[in-house]
Amino acid sequence: MVYLTRIEHFNAAHKLYNPNWSKEKNDEVFGKCANENWHGHNFELFVTIKGDPDPDTGFVYDAKKLGALVNEKVVDKLDHRNLNVDVDFMRGKLCSIENLVIGIWNELQPNLPAGVQLHCLKLIETSKIYVEYYGGK
């Protein structure tokens, strides 16, 4: 079993804001991340799949094809977008990095070719903050 990771990146705006709370409560909980006119980040996405190398190619899966798939299914929907406003799979959700990584998993996992197992998504929001998600509950 080998783990193969493809790294992609996107730039996006967002804010952390719970519409069920008052502005004061949002400011109290989310601080400057609740700024009403948004802020933004350079996000880095690490997509790790696992499997045994194919005897004919030596690949777990063609890393270039994996990159193209990640771009088509996820990055193209996120890059240079507003996560709260523009992204169908984040609609109605709090745009935390935790919810974003789960959303990305749910977009990507069903679209992987048969035999390719998604192992982990790592999503970096700033040089000091990142999350990892391994699927499941």
Add this chain to the structure above:
Amino acid sequence: MSKRVAVIRKEQFNAAHRLFNPAWDDAKNTEVFGKCALPNYHGHNYDLEVRVTGKPDKNTGYVMDLKELSDLIKQEIINRFDHKNLNLDTEEFKELNPTAENIAVAIYDLLRPHINKKRDLMIRLYETPRNYVEYPA
């Protein structure tokens, strides 16, 4: 005679923006700025390097106290731009397109009056890990 030395302080801020020239229509903006012109903004982690160059002071050995420089950058730049929408929330970019170039010049102009005239100042601003600008050039 002592030698010139550059001292550099690194700071970060996260902000939303879009590139848009109000004198042009949407089609022209999209043609020139591509997805950077998308209406709902996107964002970046900006990495800022402030470089001060001069001869170390005889008494302190410092070109500039880096704690003082850090406090100055926080007060003048980070508090102004961090977790803000550069187009909507800042005076500097009400009428000016917030490209990395223009942001670097604005940062220089904000800091210059607070730094000893005998010292040279240079700004390097990373918009993404792959794109950065320097001013003056």
